[in-house]
Amino acid sequence: MFDALRISASGMAAERLRMDVIAENLSNASTTQGANGLPYQRKEVVLREATPQGAESGLGGVEVAAIVPDPSPPRRVYDPGHPDADTQGYVLLPNVSPIVEMVDLITASRAYEANVTAMNAAKQMFLRSFDILR
């Protein structure tokens, strides 16, 4: 009976993880020296439907399948004064676009709110059903 709460909680957790990844992308938007010496590579979150153990199929909620690096190439910007500029004066900057990240952030935050509303609606229903005997 409390599956609805668990399903909405999984949605909230998934969207919160998306927001964490977006925050990391934004904070590293100009990082030229990433973990392996290359410019920072944008990360993306892959979501998939969660299959519950033993419950009806299709009612498991959502889970994060993986956090994968975005394979698109880094941006080449002409900036000869930059410490990491190559011999021709070009710097490789991360493939993070603030516009794309902000749109994803808005989507994730609205989805989080929708899941909160669903959880509140379920909670209200359960509380009301106790009223039968009042």
Add this chain to the structure above:
Amino acid sequence: MELFDLTQTALERALEGAALRQRILSSNIANANTPGFRRLDVDFHGALASALERDSSPSELRELTFSAEPDASGPTRADGSNVDIEREMAALAENSLEYQGIISVMRARLRMLEAAITGRA
């Protein structure tokens, strides 16, 4: 009015149907951004209505099963998901109100029975 007549059974099954629909809608909303996800829904109104039209007995009503069906209506986005968040939220509100309405009717019936049993209104 009997204690466990057709109306009581129909109300109970409707309540179960609404609770199942609540879980299904929550699952649709949680998967709003999952690529390739197909929304589900359950038509417990239709199942109950046709059972009552066939003059089913209370035990037949109890045997009725509600199943979550994939819903292919509505546009599919580029990422393969056909979950429309506005539709889901509207269905959620409607389902919550229905559930509360069924609860109110059940309470009213219990009050009537109580009045009959205790002799006090």
